[in-house]
Amino acid sequence: MAEMDDADDLGLPPSHGGGSGSKSAGDKMFSLKKWNAVAMWSWDVECDTCAICRVQVMDACLRCQAENKQEDCVVVWGECNHSFHNCCMSLWVKQNNRCPLCQQDWVVQRIGK
Amino acid sequence: MLTLASKLKRDDGVKSGRSSNTAPESTRRVSIRDRLLVKEVAELEANLPSTCKVNFPDVNKLHYFQLTVTPDEGYYQGGKFQFEIDVPEAYNMVPPRVKCLTRIWHPNITETGEICLSLLREHSIDGTGWAPTRTLKDVVWGLNSLFTDLLNFDDPLNIEAAEHHLRDKEDFRTKVQDFIKRYGR
Ligand SMILES: [Zn+2]
Ligand SMILES: [Zn+2]
Numbered sequence A: 001m002a003e004m005d006d007a008d009d010l011g012l013p014p015s016h017g018g019g020s021g022s023k024s025a026g027d028k029m030f031s032l033k034k035w036n037a038v039a040m041w042s043w044d045v046e047c048d049t050c051a052i053c054r055v056q057v058m059d060a061c062l063r064c065q066a067e068n069k070q071e072d073c074v075v076v077w078g079e080c081n082h083s084f085h086n087c088c089m090s091l092w093v094k095q096n097n098r099c100p101l102c103q104q105d106w107v108v109q110r111i112g113k
Numbered sequence B: 001m002l003t004l005a006s007k008l009k010r011d012d013g014v015k016s017g018r019s020s021n022t023a024p025e026s027t028r029r030v031s032i033r034d035r036l037l038v039k040e041v042a043e044l045e046a047n048l049p050s051t052c053k054v055n056f057p058d059v060n061k062l063h064y065f066q067l068t069v070t071p072d073e074g075y076y077q078g079g080k081f082q083f084e085i086d087v088p089e090a091y092n093m094v095p096p097r098v099k100c101l102t103r104i105w106h107p108n109i110t111e112t113g114e115i116c117l118s119l120l121r122e123h124s125i126d127g128t129g130w131a132p133t134r135t136l137k138d139v140v141w142g143l144n145s146l147f148t149d150l151l152n153f154d155d156p157l158n159i160e161a162a163e164h165h166l167r168d169k170e171d172f173r174t175k176v177q178d179f180i181k182r183y184g185r
């Protein structure tokens, strides 16, 4: 997954040649020093919002944002394929060991980013 | 797929989140409940049933408000029923606490204001109780429906009222309207 910090490096590559510039060939207006190719893959994560704290699961949960612990915040998937922040879900299962979206018994399928 | 625009927007969100975290401890101690409520109250006010009004006596306390329901059909038509909604600090792991302030003759509300509405139940064995996926909008729509769709004589909290209805529907209606004249206008 691409890190947010890469966003500043994203941009259009300089156009090659072209243009009716009066500059001499050797005097380029700019040169490309660094190009960060950012590959992204996702399962439509853009609408994957944690139904408990209503923050996207790929971002830190509301609690971790408030406590500045963004780095420790991971995602948990249940066997029902619903995903939440692990922080949010572990608070809820103490009350009721069911997925709050589909009401099935909550069984962790995996935890990760 | 994420587009660059949405990615940058998210990045912005994260950045502003970070900068607010550098604020002094005292000012950034906004509870999780209050953060949730900012969005939920806006959502509630944008989707209020036509028979409902909400009133926040203190705009700085989104966790405490009153709801007035004026049913436009059924036994309770013509009445005006006030509820008090208090959202505890542990929200949204626990449901809001709701009390009916208007004395009422109702199978699911006692004369002292206790309410039996499944989504307000903190511990439920089936899936009908509180869940953190629910919001204030669901609570208000639920309370509003206690006068119509969710009016339930089969699983009453005020057993006397439910039995009254079973015995004599017209007399039940008369008593409901009598309560409205006395307490609920
Ligand atoms: Zn969450
Ligand atoms: Zn977290």
Ligand SMILES: [Zn+2]
Residues within 6 Å of the ligand: A078, A080, A081, A082, A099, A100, A101, A102, A103, A104
């Ligand atoms: Zn589920």
